[in-house]
Amino acid sequence: MVYLTVCLPTRNRQAYCIKTIEAVAAADGDDFEVIVADNSDDPAPLADFFATTLKDSRFRLIPPVPAVLSMVDNWERALEEAQGRWISVIGDDDFIDTRVTGLIRRLEVLHRDVDAINWDCMIYQWPDNRPTSTLASIPMSSGISVHPKQTLADRLFRWSEGKRRPSVGIGIYHGAVRKSLMQRIRASYGDRYFEHPVVDWDNTCKVVAQATRMVHCDRPFSVLGACLASNSAASHSREVMKQRLEAFERESKGGIDLVQPEFPFSLIDPGASVCLTIATLTAWFCRTYAIDLTGFGPNFASAAMDECKYCYTREEYDAKVSCFERGFALWEGGQWASLFKPAPFVAPKTVNELSGLSDDMLHIRETGIAPATPAEFYRFGENAIMPVEHLLAGTKVFAL
Structure with a gap:
């Protein structure tokens, strides 16, 4: 039985996408599937990779159609193919640890009505995307909490925090949404999973509006990668x-x-x-x-x-x-x-020059670090955070 479907929409970034597929394919387990929705101008690189290199029944390729699809439509057709009880979407230059299925199972036991789960993400710039000093980030906490629905609605719809980004991370992008909730969303919003071109936040709005219970895990289970073409x-x-x-x-x-x-x-x-x-x-x-x-x-x-x-x-x-x-x-x-009365401009004294811990986030200068892909950075970052098996066992403290 497929428990989690990971959808991987991609367009004209085949080399990065192949690296991401290879990293996820290295995972053990048969309770997940990965759907690669290729919207590229040239179908050959991914088609050849699936035909000659990737021999893994957990992965399925949806090839390009004659006319380029919008991002909305490419995400839409990926979701239509999903067979999992839960669904997640990541970018083609990102990474996800499929052991997140253990977290989802645990949260289903703790909160039987949970239908949307999110986790913190590590942040990583690919080596070709460092025109100036850059910092990678690793969230250091591992707590689990229930999102108050009204609070999220106020933050998202009314921008109650007055900050540049609403602190609402819930949604299918680098999160997991129960398939039944996605079907409910489709029935409520024009018989589509996605409508607006800003497709990730489109889903966030709909999840906040429609979810029964939303749960957050501080421990990261994926990496937001940023390549030069992103x-x-x-x-x-x-x-x-x-x-x-x-x-x-x-x-x-x-x-x-x-x-x-x-x-x-x-x-x-x-x-x-x-x-x-x-x-x-x-x-x-x-x-x-x-x-x-x-x-x-x-x-x-x-x-x-x-x-x-x-x-x-x-x-x-x-x-x-x-x-x-x-x-x-x-x-x-x-x-x-x-x-609208912005404060006067003050030039920053330094830009991404200092590594260190701030607000439970470890920032690391990427110049000179060994990891060359988001997956490698995730393994690097795991040395500093709660091990997955301890989190799933409910361990509060661990020693390296």
Whole structure:
């Protein structure tokens, strides 16, 4: 019986995807499957790899179709093939430890109505994506807690924290959602698993709205990798980010438009940010499905100011401030524009120069470290965190 389906959508990053497949295939166990949904322009690299190298019945390849699919549609067809009781999605330059099935089984015993689980992630930049000093991150805690649903809804839909990102990690991307919940989501939202081009946060909104019980584990079970071809890598260059956003919008034609007249902040503006991308998605979701947005206006003004604090250069700061100012001037008659008062720019003294522990997160300079892939970094990081077998046994303390 397939207990967990890991969906791996991919487009034109075949070399990274093959590394990810090889790393996951090294795992023991037969209670999981991996579905690789290839949306690449050239089908040959993955097709040849599956035909000649990968001899593993736990893996299935969905080949490209003649016309390029949007990211939404590629994720959609991967989910349609899932046979597992639980489903997870990772990127093609990421890694997941399939022993997470043990965590899910344990949480099903502790919380019989749990239908969404998330865990903390390690963060790692591939060696080709280190144009400046970079830090990898390893979460050090291992606790388990239940997400209060109303608290998550306030953070996500109304941005109650006033921070650049809502601290809501629940969802199918680097998390696990019970298949029955995904089927309920599909029945509730237009007979689709996914709708909006910002597909991971689209799912987060729907899980928060529909889940019965959501549980979080502090111990990491996956790695968010960032290769040179990733969208996160594009954030290092405004021109590259603009090109990728234009390509993303072009390939998403026919679906939901990234430009929302009711939320007139430009995502192709030089000062656009991940903060703005998430806000555009949540604003669309709440308008579309009549979710109370009370407090969103002033809270988002606070979040925009928080985003402006995270600038390395005066040029980046000026671009972000101008982008937000233009949007606030147009949004809802400019009624929130006066609340956007970002602090003056202060150049950081150092940028990713210091390794160390901060708020239960170990940050490590990636210059000179041995791991060359997210999977290797995960094994490296496991030396510093709670062993899986101890976590599943409920051990509170362990010794190396």
